[in-house]
Amino acid sequence: MKHRTFFWFFLPTAAAMLLFIALPIVSVITQSFFTPHEAVLIETENCGPFGCTKETTIDQDATAAIREAQPLGRFVGWQIYTDRGHLAFGEVGEAWRNSDGLRSFAGSLMNLPFYDALVFTLTYTFICTPFLIILGFTIAVAVNSLHRRLKGLMIFFSLLPMIVTPLIGALVLSWMVDSRGVLGNFLSWLVSDPDLSVKASTPLMWVCLIVYGIWSSAPFAFVVFYAGLQTVPQDTLESAQIDGATRWQQIRFVVIPHLAPLVTFVALIQLMDNFRVLEPILGFGAQAHAQSLSTFILSDLSGETRQLSSAATTSVLTIIGIAILLTPVLIRTWRDFNAKSH
């Protein structure tokens, strides 16, 4: 393609990306370096149905004047990044100095919300992603070997978890594992412990969230691999069969190498998706056991006092986290691309 043609072809996409992706990110980054002005507080008398009390309120006129002068707020640099709600440098340093071993240091670190959330998010991401790839691939191979008439029906059923809205799917499973739900009761009967409650135990809750994560994302991997299976060269397969390769050997030496680039693609998308885990935590009501960076952003924005700067900072940290996660995959893709073009 000529450079000129490419430019005009790409222009609408570039403009849209600039407007809807780059600019919002710039705005979020800016927001994360500014906080609201110091509040001008005054003592006032407030009256209502239960009598009058002296209480503190914000002096609106004075605050409005300060806002007028500096609409962005106070510039605080990296202060929000390093405060206790985020990277907590001060607290981490103190924990390091005061701890008498790695174990107690880890304990103090887990007490800080950001690191606690990071541990869950990374566990979730690194367990869900490989398992959903394996599960998606298995379903794809199984469906592909079915009779032509059954395929349509099976594809529909396999896609169901993805069709169900994530929040609803999580809620349904959440009610089932409730101590009064079908699965909850079955589990406590299975281990003959009437007090067993999935929702009261952190490890069991994590297992549930991860199982849900695999269940809801496997169809995505399935669709991609199923499409890929349609392009497997039949000649190679047939020659493998003539050579006496078993079904497993055919998959291992013909199908998997052929689908390898798709694995990279699915891994890329799912690493990104899983790192932003939110819906299962809300659906299961699991905030007491598992937090993620996304639930922090939601809680900052939905409290009675909205903390925009804190939410912006967590968003920037999420972007950085995803960038770090994707680096190995992107480097690999880049190498493959270079290898092919030479």
Add this chain to the structure above:
Amino acid sequence: MFLKKVALAGAVAFMGTTALAGGHGAACPTEGRVSIVGNEFPAIQTVGAGAMSCAGDAVEVSTNLTADHQSINVPGMQGNPAEYTSAIIANSSIVALMNEDVIRPLDDLVAKHGDGIQPNQLITINGQVMAVAFMANAQHLVYRADVLEQVGLEPPSTYEEMLAAAEAIRAAGIMENPVGGAYAAGWNLAQEFNNMFLGFGGQHFEAGTANPSVNSEAGVKALEMMKALSEYMNPDFLTHDSNATNAEFRAGNTAIMNMWGSRAATLVTADGVPQEVIDGFAIAGPMTVGGGDTPASTLWWDGWTVAKNISDADAEATFLAMKKAIDPSILTGDVPTQAVWLIDGYEPTEAAVGVFAAAQSGTIPYPMLPFMGLMHTALGNELADFMQGNESAEQALADVEAAYIAAAQEQGFL
């Protein structure tokens, strides 16, 4: 055409005189835009429907009543003109609207159209009327009279008696987890802590400052009492909000709980509630704790506001429509049982005894402080660790203060 105009003018004049003759009969606005955002429990549904009845050719009325009202009312009122002309709020959530300066003082509208609104309904902040309250609310005891009778106990008036009753019910083999409570991690758990903390005589902040003071003896005692109660709750208690707690009560799984007055009245009217739950259902005032006199509960009011960033004409229309919505004439049918109404002519029903007892026994109103929302969020996020037994009460409260301080510094309060 001429005839039609004359007839219309006559009708308007007639309606005008009857309204005047009636003295306090509220009239709908004749033109303007009214758009309401608020919570969704029965009493607020009634108010929303009352405002909707003013909709007409020249009057546009819409309501958005949702449990998520808190996260949409500020953004929805910050634009100019604001999307919502009125937000129905409580004493906790008015603070966010005040902090962002999105609601207008109502003094001129009260002077012009305020007849029929009782003086104690007016919420004045620094001498300016900022909201009109229409109902009071509080958390108080809800119990199963039949179950307590079976174990031979009076309804508890303190949390210590509640623990004893719970033990008796469990020991008698009637229920495994007799205590209910909205202990869901987040807002609900923080609110239960607030109740207990105030009951033990705690103060959230050092007087006159934004410095936290929850890491105190009262704080530790409050947490220990909550932990003791949770031993008698469904093991999933950290996921139970007030809806789930009520469902447990309706199903006959719990016998004693601290519940909102606004929800208690309609608790057993749902479909499929067993007859013994309907018959045994009873309410009483809030309980005290640790030998204190102040009930371990908070007083609330719900009221409406008018947005700042709208035209004066729309503000007047909103004021009139909202006033119409809380007119004494709405108190018919089952409306009187829906809440403890603050409006003229309301006769307390049986469902109101809990909230009335709360008001009479000196329950502290939920603090209307600009930084209370941040404290509530910090409590909601940090207390779950203690309730699960992962850390000590002192550590949990130290974490609350640290999280609050980080947030308050960011918001410019410290």
